[in-house]
Amino acid sequence: MKKDLTNRLSPMQAAQLFVSEHFSDCNGALLAGSVVRGEATETSDLDLVIFDESQSSSFRESFVKYDWHIEIFVHNLTSYQTFFKADYERAEPSMQRMVSEGLVIRDTGIIASIKKEANEQLMNGPEIWSDETIRVKRYFITDTLDDFIGSVDRAEAICCANTLFELVADFFLRTNQQWTGKSKWLIRSLRQNDADFSKRYVEAFNQFYKYGHKNQVVELVDDVLKPFGGRYFNGFSLGKKNV
Structure with missing residues (x-):
């Protein structure tokens, strides 16, 4: 039977609650993905990009909470650059796009500079093929x-x-x-x-x-x-x- 989701939290409410419960001390967090672009469907999930200097390395994890499927992409304050580099080299800037389009959930002053990096790379385009x-x-x-x-x-x-x-x-x-x-x-x-x-x-x-x-x-x-x-x-x- 199809689940009634009419009373579930909005994407931003769910994102804010998740971050407050799981990453309350993080340096920054963004809500990205189709819900931000206005392209959400019944199966869309919430994409959260978390920047947390206490993390030793990047990781990705999935949850079902508040009637939402939630995917988190967690980075410290430098590890995200490895993903920027890898995405640039394959000309598939998924990380840059998430950061660029992301709506701020939490920010201790680090989001603007990371968004600037992402936007500059997106604007410059990929490496020219030989x-x-x-x-x-x-x-x-x-x-x-x-x-x-x-x-x-x-x-x-x-x-x-x-x-x-x-x-x-x-x-x-x-x-x-x-x-x-x-x-x-x-x-x-x-x-x-x-x-x-x-x-x-x-x-x-x-x-x-x-x-x-x-x-x-x-x-x-x-x-x-x-x-x-x-x-x-x-x-x-x-x-x-x-x-």
Whole structure:
């Protein structure tokens, strides 16, 4: 039976209560995630970023309290920078986004500087791909596209389409010097970068998933690769050493 949640605490009330009960002496705390962006659904949880100088290292933990699913991301006053660095290197700034968008629950004077770090990194964008990286990515997209085109097994074609969806979206974003993401953040990143393209992107794959039509996906992939030389197979080499 579906649980009645009409009388549960608001996201901010629940976040404030959780912090007061579990991290009352922390240096700072933020409420982030979909509830802050106005994108919450029935299954949305509360994302809390906690900064606590008494912690020896970062950790993540999940709870169910006050009729909310709550995920906490706990850092001391320097360990969060390791996550900033790792997120920057994979061009998936999840930690930076949480800090940037987060609403202050508690602050002893440290939040502003951490938010500044996050905002500057988000504004500067990810590292630019090298020509060699683009070359390698073109090859693996081409290889997967060939498998997709040639597949006569529905299940195998779906697997190829799933891989293409991620590879090509990531390629489009990174070659436009934009942040990327995993799962729902991949399509969110596409929308933020180019709303019209993202609509075309989703529709092309929908045509395949619904009706088995491959043409729109193939045309889309070719259009994304075209500015960089198109499909790439002949002459590709990786790891070969000159003797």
